[in-house]
Amino acid sequence: KSTFVKAITGLVKLDSGKLFRDDLELSITSPKQAWALGISAAHQDLSLVPNLSVKENLTLVAQHLASLRNTNSASLMQEFYDALDALQFPAPVSSQVGHLSRREQQIVEIAKAVGSRPSLLLLDEPTSFLTERDIERLFELLNQMRQQTTIIFVSHRLREIFGICDEVIIMRDGQALGTFNLRDISLNEVVKIMSGGVSIAWEPARTEIAPSRGSEIPYFFVEVETRKINKISVTIQKGEILGIAGLVGHGQSELLKAIYGLIPSRKRIEINGKPLDIGSPLQALRHGIVYISGTSSETILPHRSIKENISLIINGLKSGFSLVNAAAEKQLALTMVNNLGIVCRSVDEPLRHLSGGNQQKCVLARALSLEPKILLLDDPLKGIDTVTKAQFYKLIAEAAKNTAVLFYSSDVEELLPIASRVVVVFEGRIVGEFRGKEMTKENILAAALRGGNE
Numbered sequence: 001k002s003t004f005v006k007a008i009t010g011l012v013k014l015d016s017g018k019l020f021r022d023d024l025e026l027s028i029t030s031p032k033q034a035w036a037l038g039i040s041a042a043h044q045d046l047s048l049v050p051n052l053s054v055k056e057n058l059t060l061v062a063q064h065l066a067s068l069r070n071t072n073s074a075s076l077m078q079e080f081y082d083a084l085d086a087l088q089f090p091a092p093v094s095s096q097v098g099h100l101s102r103r104e105q106q107i108v109e110i111a112k113a114v115g116s117r118p119s120l121l122l123l124d125e126p127t128s129f130l131t132e133r134d135i136e137r138l139f140e141l142l143n144q145m146r147q148q149t150t151i152i153f154v155s156h157r158l159r160e161i162f163g164i165c166d167e168v169i170i171m172r173d174g175q176a177l178g179t180f181n182l183r184d185i186s187l188n189e190v191v192k193i194m195s196g197g198v199s200i201a202w203e204p205a206r207t208e209i210a211p212s213r214g215s216e217i218p219y220f221f222v223e224v225e226t227r228k229i230n231k232i233s234v235t236i237q238k239g240e241i242l243g244i245a246g247l248v249g250h251g252q253s254e255l256l257k258a259i260y261g262l263i264p265s266r267k268r269i270e271i272n273g274k275p276l277d278i279g280s281p282l283q284a285l286r287h288g289i290v291y292i293s294g295t296s297s298e299t300i301l302p303h304r305s306i307k308e309n310i311s312l313i314i315n316g317l318k319s320g321f322s323l324v325n326a327a328a329e330k331q332l333a334l335t336m337v338n339n340l341g342i343v344c345r346s347v348d349e350p351l352r353h354l355s356g357g358n359q360q361k362c363v364l365a366r367a368l369s370l371e372p373k374i375l376l377l378d379d380p381l382k383g384i385d386t387v388t389k390a391q392f393y394k395l396i397a398e399a400a401k402n403t404a405v406l407f408y409s410s411d412v413e414e415l416l417p418i419a420s421r422v423v424v425v426f427e428g429r430i431v432g433e434f435r436g437k438e439m440t441k442e443n444i445l446a447a448a449l450r451g452g453n454e
Contacts, residue, residue, distance in 0.1 A: 050098030243419030288373030
């Protein structure tokens with residue numbers, strides 16, 4: 001889907017096929033040509049310059065567009081600011097993009113595309129990092145634009161497709177399976193077509209773990225305090241998947257990063273009652289604690305091969321200047337590709353050639369190859385389609401048999417099929433815990449919004 005968007009905007013060269021607009025064939029070989037034709041996109045992989053401010057990023061685009069369209073850059077800048085206002089961008093435009101949260105960066109990326117006055121607007125997974133209120137504001141803006149603008153909205157969140165779109169093109173493995181009017185097809189029918197007619201419903205992988213007794217030594221204990229986290233303590237048993245929920249930006253991701261040693265913190269960590277000193281990711285890895293981010297730019301080397309990406313940490317943990325065992329590296333990659341169902345032509349091809357879901361499977365393969373004692377999942381399913389998500393559940397559930405998993409997701413519904421229990425984080429502290437029949441979307445969201453169970 002992302003390759004499709006990049007092909008229309010000139011970022012990827014067509015191997016075959018043609019582009020037409022109003023029965024006129026187009027040749028688009030660069031983003032500059034796309035802009036000149038009134039085509040703009042908000043990409044899943046952001047197209048922002050991180051060391052420039054928001055204003056400077058928008059000015060770059062405004063100046064390019066003004067020269068291409070023979071218009072005034074000042075009026076274009078006003079369009080960008082209007083789009084930021086409509087989306088209620090919370091930071092000053094003087095802020096450096098690299099210092100913004102991923103949510104704030106996404107808003108800037110969307111505003112840059114929307115404010116360019118496009119005749120064709122492409123949005124590639126625009127809601128992955130947005131809050132529910134952000135999504136509502138985006139949909140309000142898109143509904144205002146749809147009279148003058150054709151919009152292609154790429155999303156794995158099917159309810160959003162049904163909420164904002166008129167038609168849907170269903171894609172699988174790089175092929176269009178059909179185009180349907182959304183008034184004539186149900187959500188379940190879309191899922192069935194996406195999965196090739198094979199039902200992806202499966203028994204929930206929840207592992208019910210009895211709460212530990214006071215005298216029992218927990219498998220994993222952590223107590224963390226940072227500038228954003230107000231002394232959160234968590235106890236997990238081996239074989240348990242602990243879901244972490246809450247509104248975006250309330251400290252869930254920071255908790256996992258602090259445990260892994262990615263950000264400064266005061267913490268106490270124990271595995272089987274043994275205290276651990278973890279001040280860096282390297283120390284965490286040596287103790288069997290592995291972290292997976294849902295932000296691909298933080299975890300992959302897109303221009304390196306699949307086998308290199310999978311064996312990256314294993315090779316890095318070798319002492320001194322040990323040479324890479326090429327045969328072992330390739331065998332590991334082949335084993336993981338087979339076990340995780342990674343779709344690729346060869347383990348030697350660059351990771352960037354894979355779909356987003358298969359790239360994330362390679363990241364999971366890298367983690368599982370380390371046989372972790374503790375697995376930290378930081379919103380790993382963002383931008384992953386429904387079918388691949390079901391495959392991830394099975395892989396994580398299987399891995400959890402020999403480890404303890406902390407699983408944060410910005411989408412509550414991603415936690416419910418797999419978590420043993422769910423804790424809710426609000427303003428840097430745990431304000432609720434749910435298990436069994438109480439572990440429902442309604443209860444979890446109520447706690448996240450109100451700051452507690454009541």
